[in-house]
Amino acid sequence: MRLASIRAGNTRRTAVVIKDGDAVAVLPTALGSVDDIVRGGPGALAAARAAISAAEVLPLSEVTLDSPLRRFNRDILCTGWNYWDHFEESKGKREGQDPAGRPEHPTFFTKGPDTVIGPVDDIAYDPRLSAKWDYEAELALVIGRDGRSIPEERALEHVFGYCVANDVSQRDLQRAHGGQWLKGKSIDQTMPLGPWITTADEVGDVADLRVRCELNGELLQDASTAQMAFTIPRIIAELSSGMTLRAGDVVLTGTPSGIGNAREPQIFLADGDVVVTRVSGLGELRNKVVRTQLV
Incomplete structure (x- = not known):
């Protein structure tokens, strides 16, 4: 799975890059950020996978990719x-x-x-x-x-x-x-x-x-x-x-x-x-x- 942080307009969301890398499935806000999924263990990752099938799909060209991680423990x-x-x-x-x-x-x-x-x-x-x-x-x-x-x-x-x-x-x-x-x-x-x-x-x-x-x-x-x-x-x-x-x-x-x-x-x-x-x-x-x- 390819987890991305995207910006669509003024909104930042978590998404999964799908197809041949030309589209993203936008995950529910309840799943949190990519940082949250990384820290959430196997359960958080499984929940992200399960949400893909029902997620809104957007062309990659219509969103802006942000740094996938934004909250760091340290340097x-x-x-x-x-x-x-x-x-x-x-x-x-x-x-x-x-x-x-x-x-x-x-x-x-x-x-x-x-x-x-x-x-x-x-x-x-x-x-x-x-x-x-x-x-x-x-x-x-x-x-x-x-x-x-x-x-x-x-x-x-x-x-x-x-x-x-x-x-x-x-x-x-x-x-x-x-x-x-x-x-x-x-x-x-x-x-x-x-x-x-x-x-x-x-x-x-x-x-x-x-x-x-x-x-x-x-x-x-x-x-x-x-x-x-x-x-x-x-x-x-x-x-x-x-x-x-x-x-x-x-x-x-x-x-x-x-x-x-x-x-x-x-x-x-x-x-x-x-x-x-x-x-x-x-x-x-x-x-x-x-x-x-x-x-």
């Missing part, structure tokens, strides 16, 4: 350097952050929840804040069941579903504050998420998905999740070690090679650019970069 949880080709392409360009060798454990950081925007919303861009706005196509997962110290072999049982994200980053801010990443990853209105959440049972082999990013029609990132340095079960197991993951948490799983900061010459986002982010089977994000006053 977005993120994984860095999780494709070795990306790790290697950035060597010597991390300005004092280079590890001695390939990490033996996943690298984790967070970004503020106010970064999240919808799959067709504008990416806020303020060149006074940063001169190096970079794109990062990623597979995102949504936790559907609370757990702490989750065994790797049970990790996928805690995943509600998957969606697409673009971890837009400000590289100069990322380096400017003591070498930590929070500031350069947490600028408001900069992380597209969506276009909907595809429940885990419909995804198939999550280790065989294609992750792509286009900038103004040019393909700049193209990789398989099979190239991840640390698998999704490993990420969940290590992230949850001694730390409770809760239903509704969003976890980004890393970006492959092709980022703008590592290219020669470098490529950074600018006002008017169009960024398209795709993960096979999960849909696409299509966002315009628009100059916005942030400072």
Whole structure:
């Protein structure tokens, strides 16, 4: 099932994407938001499935897709350097952050929840804040069941579903504050998420998905999740070690090679650019970069 948050006129509703992705079944308001269904456990998901047959159906073209999630438990949880080709392409360009060798454990950081925007919303861009706005196509997962110290072999049982994200980053801010990443990853209105959440049972082999990013029609990132340095079960197991993951948490799983900061010459986002982010089977994000006053 593909759960979406839609806007029809001035009304926000929860819907299920149906047919070939060109229509939505609008669910009863009593079922709540996508956030409510994610947190509601198997019963809430079953109720959403049962409501589809009697739901009002609208063409997808007549509604606007919003971020599927709007209520976050905490910061977005993120994984860095999780494709070795990306790790290697950035060597010597991390300005004092280079590890001695390939990490033996996943690298984790967070970004503020106010970064999240919808799959067709504008990416806020303020060149006074940063001169190096970079794109990062990623597979995102949504936790559907609370757990702490989750065994790797049970990790996928805690995943509600998957969606697409673009971890837009400000590289100069990322380096400017003591070498930590929070500031350069947490600028408001900069992380597209969506276009909907595809429940885990419909995804198939999550280790065989294609992750792509286009900038103004040019393909700049193209990789398989099979190239991840640390698998999704490993990420969940290590992230949850001694730390409770809760239903509704969003976890980004890393970006492959092709980022703008590592290219020669470098490529950074600018006002008017169009960024398209795709993960096979999960849909696409299509966002315009628009100059916005942030400072």
